[in-house]
Structure formats: C-alpha cells, structure tokens
Amino acid sequence: MEMIKLKKYYFSEIKTTIYKSDAFTINLFRYPTEIEAVEIINTRGKTVILPYFGQIIWDLTFDDIDLKMKNFFRYPKKAECIVDTYGCFAFHSGLLSNGCPGPEDDYPLHGEMPCASMDEAWIELGSDYVKLCGTYEYVKGFGHHYLAKPSVTLFKDQTSIAIDMDVKNLSGSEMPLQYMCHMNYAYLADAVMTQSIPDQSFLLRTTVPDHVKPTEKWLRYNKEIIERGGTLSKLDDPEMYDPEIVFFADHLDQYGQNVHFEIESPDHVTFFTEFSTDSFPYATRWLLYNSDQQVAAFVLPGTCRPEGFTAAKKAGSLIYLNAGEERHFHVLTGKK
Numbered sequence: 001m002e003m004i005k006l007k008k009y010y011f012s013e014i015k016t017t018i019y020k021s022d023a024f025t026i027n028l029f030r031y032p033t034e035i036e037a038v039e040i041i042n043t044r045g046k047t048v049i050l051p052y053f054g055q056i057i058w059d060l061t062f063d064d065i066d067l068k069m070k071n072f073f074r075y076p077k078k079a080e081c082i083v084d085t086y087g088c089f090a091f092h093s094g095l096l097s098n099g100c101p102g103p104e105d106d107y108p109l110h111g112e113m114p115c116a117s118m119d120e121a122w123i124e125l126g127s128d129y130v131k132l133c134g135t136y137e138y139v140k141g142f143g144h145h146y147l148a149k150p151s152v153t154l155f156k157d158q159t160s161i162a163i164d165m166d167v168k169n170l171s172g173s174e175m176p177l178q179y180m181c182h183m184n185y186a187y188l189a190d191a192v193m194t195q196s197i198p199d200q201s202f203l204l205r206t207t208v209p210d211h212v213k214p215t216e217k218w219l220r221y222n223k224e225i226i227e228r229g230g231t232l233s234k235l236d237d238p239e240m241y242d243p244e245i246v247f248f249a250d251h252l253d254q255y256g257q258n259v260h261f262e263i264e265s266p267d268h269v270t271f272f273t274e275f276s277t278d279s280f281p282y283a284t285r286w287l288l289y290n291s292d293q294q295v296a297a298f299v300l301p302g303t304c305r306p307e308g309f310t311a312a313k314k315a316g317s318l319i320y321l322n323a324g325e326e327r328h329f330h331v332l333t334g335k336k
Contacts, residue, residue, distance in 0.1 A: 002125040006051060011036040019123075023156045024130050026123065031075040038123070040130050040154045045335075047089075047154055047161060049132050050076055051121035054114045055150040057090040062159035062335040065269060069184040069295035082114035083211075086293075092150055094179040095138075095167055099306025100209035107309065109211070110182065112138065113148060128156040137170070145171040146321075160272075160334030167329075169321040177319040178312060180284070180302035181331045183273065187294035188265040191235045193285070195261040195299070202247040202285055203230045207307060212243045221245075235296060238289040247285040248305050252277040259283075261299040262336070270336040275301045279329045282317065301331060 004018065004026075011030040019026040027039040037058065039048050045062035049055060058076055060067040073087025082091055093099065093110040101107055113136070121134040131153040139145045149166040163183075169175045195201075204225050208214060221240040225232060231247060252259055259277055264270040280301035288295045300306070304317035312318040321327065 004123040004125070006038075006121045006123065008036060008052065015039070019125065023128070024125075024154070026130065033075045033077050035076045035078065037076075038121075038132055040132065042130075042154055043157050044159045047152065049152050050088075051132060051134055052118045053078075054082075054091055054116045054136075055118060055121075055132070055134050055152065056085075056088045056114065057152055057161075057163070058088045060089040060161065060334070065186075065335060067186055067271060067335060069186055069297075070293060071184075072292050079115050081108040082110050085115070088184065090163060090181065090183040092148075092165055092179070093182045093302075093306065094177070095146065095148060096144055096176055096178065097309040098178040098180050098302070099308055100211065102209075102308030102310050104310040105308045110180075110306075111178070114182075116148070130154050139170075144175045145169075146175060158334070159336070160332055163331045163333065165329040166326060167321070168326040169323060172323050174320045174322050176309070176313075177321050177327065178303055178309065179327075179329060180300055180306055181275075181280075181329065182300055183297060183331075183333060184295050185263065185271055185297055187235065187238075187287075187289055187296045188263060188269060188271075189235065189238070191263050191265045191296065193233050193235075193261070193263045193296075193298045196259050197249065197252065197255040199231055199233050200229060201231075201249040201252075201255070202283075203249070205246040205248060205307075207311075209307075214243065218243055235287070238294075241287045241289040244286060244288040246287070249283040249285075250281075250305070252281050252283060263296060263298040271298070271334070272336050273299050273301070273331060273333040275329075275331045279303075279327070280331075301329075 015029040025041040048059035068089040071087040077085040079085040091114040097107045124131040133151040153162040260274040284300040286297040304312040
C-alpha cells in the first residue's frame with residue numbers, strides 16, 4: 001500500500017492529475033468557491049470528495065448514471081450548516097447530535113460534522129482500491145473532545161464505494177454519539193424499493209420538524225399512507241412528496257446482523273446499500289420531489305432516529321462512548 005499525503009497548496013482551479021494507472025486516475029482541483037476536491041476515477045465511473053470540508057462526497061457517477069439527488073447547487077459553498085451547501089451525494093451527520101433539532105435542542109441541522117474543517121487528508125493506494133482518508137479533532141473548553149477518522153474507498157472496476165467512519169472519545173469522561181450516514185440518492189421515477197427487512201418495518205414519521213411546512217394536500221396524503229399500513233414501496237406519486245415524506249425503521253438487529261436495501265427503476269437501474277445492524281440499528285427513508293430538489297434516499301443508516309438529541313435521549317437510543325472508547329461504522333453503497 002502506498003500513501004499520498006495531501007496539502008492544501010496542491011489544489012488549484014486547474015485540474016491536476018497526481019496519479020494514473022490502468023485501473024485508476026486521481027485528480028486534484030479547487031472549486032470557484034475555494035473548496036478543495038479530489039476526483040477518483042475507475043473504469044466504471046468516478047467520485048468527487050471534499051477532503052477538507054467534512055469529507056463530503058460531492059459527486060458519484062457510475063456507467064454514466066448520476067447517483068446524486070437533483071439540486072440547485074452548482075458548486076459546494078463554504079458553510080457552517082449543511083443546509084447552506086445541500087448539493088452533495090453524501091455527508092456525515094452527527095457526531096454529538098444529528099438529524100433535525102427538536103424544540104428542546106440547540107445545534108445546527110445534522111450536527112457539527114457535515115461541514116467540519118478537516119485537520120489532515122491523505123490517499124491510500126492499494127492494488128485494487130483507492131481510499132481517501134482524513135482526520136478531524138473536535139475539542140471544546142469545558143466540552144467534549146473526540147477524533148473522527150472518515151474515509152471513502154473506490155474499488156477497481158466496481159460500481160460501489162465504501163463509506164467508513166471511526167470515532168474515538170479523547171476526553172476523560174463519557175460523551176454522547178449520534179451518527180447517520182446521509183446518502184442523497186437520485187430520484188428514479190416509478191422505482192420500486194425493496195430490502196431484506198419487511199416492508200412494514202418502515203413506518204411514516206408522525207412528527208413535523210421546523211423546516212417542513214405542511215399543506216392540506218400533504219396532510220391528507222400522510223393520513224392515506226397511515227390508513228394503508230404506514231409505508232410505501234413504489235415512487236409513483238411524486239406530486240405528493242413535497243414537502244418531504246419520511247419513514248423510520250427501528251431495531252433492525254431483529255432482522256439479522258447484515259441488511260441490504262435496493263431501489264430499482266422500470267428500466268432496471270438499481271442502486272443498493274448494505275450495512276451491519278450492530279453499528280446501525282435504525283434506518284430512515286427520505287423522499288422529496290419538486291422542481292428544485294428531487295431525492296429518493298431509500299435508506300439512511302443511523303445509530304438512532306434523526307429526530308434530535310433530546311428525542312433520542314428520551315427514547316433510550318442515544319449512544320455514549322466511555323473515555324477512550326472507539327466505534328467503527330461501515331457502509332457499502334452504489335449501483336448494481
């Protein structure tokens with residue numbers, strides 16, 4: 001395994017190739033918004049990752065199919081809250097708090113990690129993979145102290161990536177941990193969503209976060225979903241997915257150690273995600289369709305529901321790391 005240590009001065013608005021082989025090409029560039037990006041290309045597609053900006057996965061394309069949600073951001077924008085640069089394929093939600101803050105919470109949407117300023121970044125080169133790695137040390141006087149080590153791996157001749165996150169509590173006391181791997185998949189019209197757990201595992205969200213502004217039509221549609229079992233598996237009613245429609249699946253460990261989720265379009269384009277329920281005992285499904293944003297996040301693995309810190313604490317699903325304790329999270333996702 002070889003390693004390429006990255007420095008911010010390596011990046012410019014002119015795309016530069018720093019590595020090329022029969023299997024991979026690695027390019028560095030900087031967006032007009034002064035945000036650095038690493039483009040990793042294999043024989044089937046490419047991914048663009050922001051190494052110093054929360055290690056956000058900005059783009060993902062395989063077999064000329066864009067896996068990312070439709071949005072109105074041409075470039076990533078410098079921000080402290082993910083909603084101000086919401087054009088990416090995936091980001092890390094958490095880590096002290098995640099999801100939508102409840103009425104008793106006080107933190108930015110999806111927590112501090114999505115837009116974190118990473119401390120360092122490097123690339124690992126294997127015989128059949130390229131991995132972008134980084135570290136972020138969070139420390140507050142009279143507060144929590146942790147080390148986050150995310151990574152993204154692209155494989156030789158494959159149409160999938162691995163998204164990993166390691167979190168270590170560096171303080172002398174316990175710290176809370178909420179984490180969700182937030183993948184914003186493209187909306188596939190009339191697609192069918194299937195998974196290795198029962199359809200009825202996904203139940204409609206009954207709370208309404210602040211960013212959702214209900215309409216009478218939307219409220220009636222939510223009532224119809226509840227009356228027919230509380231879930232849906234086919235994307236055949238897009239005009240009803242604005243505002244967003246969200247479902248939760250809890251206690252996934254009851255369905256086995258590993259779970260698999262797919263979404264397939266009528267022309268057989270299929271996206272998938274798989275992960276361990278030991279790490280992620282909860283899952284969220286997020287659907288949104290309007291003229292500006294179209295997304296079918298068919299599964300978002302998490303340590304708890306994304307309804308806020310206080311809600312997780314009350315539900316008993318909030319994780320705590322002891323002093324020096326470390327957790328590892330792994331997701332495999334992409335196109336079949």
